Amino acid sequence: MTNFSHRLSSILRNIKSLAPLLDRVLVQRIKPEAKTASGIFLPESSVKEQNEAKVLAVGPGAVDRNGQRIPMSVAAGDKVLIPQFGGSPIKVGEEEYTLYRDSEYVFPSSSRPRIRGPILTLSPGSLPRSTNK
Numbered sequence: 001m002t003n004f005s006h007r008l009s010s011i012l013r014n015i016k017s018l019a020p021l022l023d024r025v026l027v028q029r030i031k032p033e034a035k036t037a038s039g040i041f042l043p044e045s046s047v048k049e050q051n052e053a054k055v056l057a058v059g060p061g062a063v064d065r066n067g068q069r070i071p072m073s074v075a076a077g078d079k080v081l082i083p084q085f086g087g088s089p090i091k092v093g094e095e096e097y098t099l100y101r102d103s104e105y106v107f108p109s110s111s112r113p114r115i116r117g118p119i120l121t122l123s124p125g126s127l128p129r130s131t132n133k
């Protein structure tokens with residue numbers, strides 16, 4: 001193994017210590033339980049992939065037009081619901097990670113609510129009606 005490849009492999013082993021840039025969020029999909037609460041092991045074919053992931057690292061946030069930092073809506077250790085497709089996959093050995101922008105995941109799945117930006121309130125009459133019959 002060359003010196004470069006040895007350094008690269010040691011860096012990739014420490015992926016959890018990497019700091020993403022700007023508004024990027026590094027997550028690892030949570031693996032579904034392969035065993036029921038009563039201790040019965042489920043076959044792999046019946047275990048569905050979850051769209052829940054654990055946030056491993058976050059960037060400092062994007063910068064707006066005025067040069068102000070936009071705070072991230074999640075922190076390392078939070079759990080988020082992620083879209084089925086999207087993000088930038090990163091594979092290190094047998095482990096798989098995904099890099100998303102702060103706006104790409106569905107929403108935090110943790111119990112503490114985090115709201116960023118203005119809240120839009122809609123009244124029942126303000127939505128357009130569907131013309132489909």
